[in-house]
Amino acid sequence: MSGLLVFGRTGQVATELARQAPDAVFLGRDQADLSDPAACAAAIRDAAPDAVINAAAYTAVDRAESEPDLARAVNTDAPVAMARACAELGIPFVQISTDYVFDGSGDRPWVESDATGPLGVYGATKLAAEQGIAAAGGTWAVLRTSWVFSAHGANFVKTMMRLGGQRDTLNVVADQHGGPTPAADIAAACLTMTAALRDGSAKGGVYHFAGAPDTTWAGFARQIMAQADLACQVGDIATSDYPTPAKRPGNSRLDCTAIARDFGISRPDWRAALTDVVTELQT
Numbered sequence: 001m002s003g004l005l006v007f008g009r010t011g012q013v014a015t016e017l018a019r020q021a022p023d024a025v026f027l028g029r030d031q032a033d034l035s036d037p038a039a040c041a042a043a044i045r046d047a048a049p050d051a052v053i054n055a056a057a058y059t060a061v062d063r064a065e066s067e068p069d070l071a072r073a074v075n076t077d078a079p080v081a082m083a084r085a086c087a088e089l090g091i092p093f094v095q096i097s098t099d100y101v102f103d104g105s106g107d108r109p110w111v112e113s114d115a116t117g118p119l120g121v122y123g124a125t126k127l128a129a130e131q132g133i134a135a136a137g138g139t140w141a142v143l144r145t146s147w148v149f150s151a152h153g154a155n156f157v158k159t160m161m162r163l164g165g166q167r168d169t170l171n172v173v174a175d176q177h178g179g180p181t182p183a184a185d186i187a188a189a190c191l192t193m194t195a196a197l198r199d200g201s202a203k204g205g206v207y208h209f210a211g212a213p214d215t216t217w218a219g220f221a222r223q224i225m226a227q228a229d230l231a232c233q234v235g236d237i238a239t240s241d242y243p244t245p246a247k248r249p250g251n252s253r254l255d256c257t258a259i260a261r262d263f264g265i266s267r268p269d270w271r272a273a274l275t276d277v278v279t280e281l282q283t
């Protein structure tokens, strides 16, 4: 896709966007630091693109608890500044958000109109971005996704493969439920949504998108060990047995009906994508 500007270059989704949209312009931290929102808006005006995707974020969930100001600048103020600059230029803006905007209650998959209630700083800063983008007055879409994995960057698959190679057993939380999502499919979804906003065939809004089937972190870990051919036994533990600075939602299931209806995008099977990621990591 030409005329596309992407914030982020080295992250999981940015790397997959670069594979799928090699003609786009990618701004890394050295070209646009999201801790400087005004610089991000200026970068959009300078590049004069015909669409913008933000694939950069402060994603260290636990560290955000002790760095709330930086997390808010990067995750809220910068994307809102981007959305306002896009609104002024009359071009679409696509942002990626998270299951961590929800409080994790119940066991029903969340729909887009459900009440939010973030449990930590990361989720709160991502939610505030959604609200500021919607208020910016332009053409926009927010893709809420969950449990992103790929062969690049830091993610749960790489952590499990590293620990699984070092240990005979590993305890993993089995009471947090959600859908692992391949970064490659998120990149593809962002490009489809950007094109639809650009040609006017969709009007945008908030959309849920996650891999299927829903599982738990322990279930995900067992599938990783099996596919990577690691003998490490995964034991089920409760969230209370794995204390962390940030609280995480017990129910992260995302209902993905709306994105299928409005964009023809269906949930990818994360187990098949995991095969490709494990292969890429092992070769």
Ligand SMILES: NC(=O)C1=CN([C@@H]2O[C@H](COP(=O)(O)OP(=O)(O)OC[C@H]3O[C@@H](n4cnc5c(N)ncnc54)[C@H](OP(=O)(O)O)[C@@H]3O)[C@@H](O)[C@H]2O)C=CC1
Binding pocket: 008, 009, 010, 011, 012, 013, 014, 028, 029, 032, 033, 034, 035, 054, 055, 056, 057, 058, 059, 074, 096, 097, 098, 099, 126, 145, 146, 147, 148, 149, 153, 154, 183
């Ligand atoms: N990872 C996950 O499990 C999930 C992610 N998301 C969302 O998806 C999107 C993409 O996430 P993902 O690809 O996993 O992210 P990664 O953590 O893989 O990458 C984050 C990217 O943001 C960049 N970045 C961080 N801080 C700054 C800064 N101050 N200035 C400029 N760039 C910065 C990083 O650059 P550098 O390499 O220089 O640090 C990196 O390129 C984000 O919006 C995230 O919130 C949603 C649900 C789950």
Ligand SMILES: Cc1cn([C@H]2C[C@H](O)[C@@H](COP(=O)(O)OP(=O)(O)O[C@H]3O[C@@H](C)C(=O)[C@@H](O)[C@H]3O)O2)c(=O)[nH]c1=O
Binding pocket: 059, 060, 061, 098, 099, 100, 145, 146, 147, 148, 155, 156, 159, 170, 171, 172, 173, 176, 217, 242, 248
């Ligand atoms: C390493 C490890 C983690 N865990 C637990 C902690 C946590 O509940 C779960 C996953 O650990 P992580 O640190 O990968 O989780 P986390 O960084 O919170 O992952 C989240 O990142 C942000 C950016 C998102 O937007 C979310 O969708 C989600 O992907 O597994 C264990 O139970 N045992 C272990 O050995």
Ligand SMILES: [Mg+2]
Binding pocket: 059, 060, 061
């Ligand atoms: Mg993490």
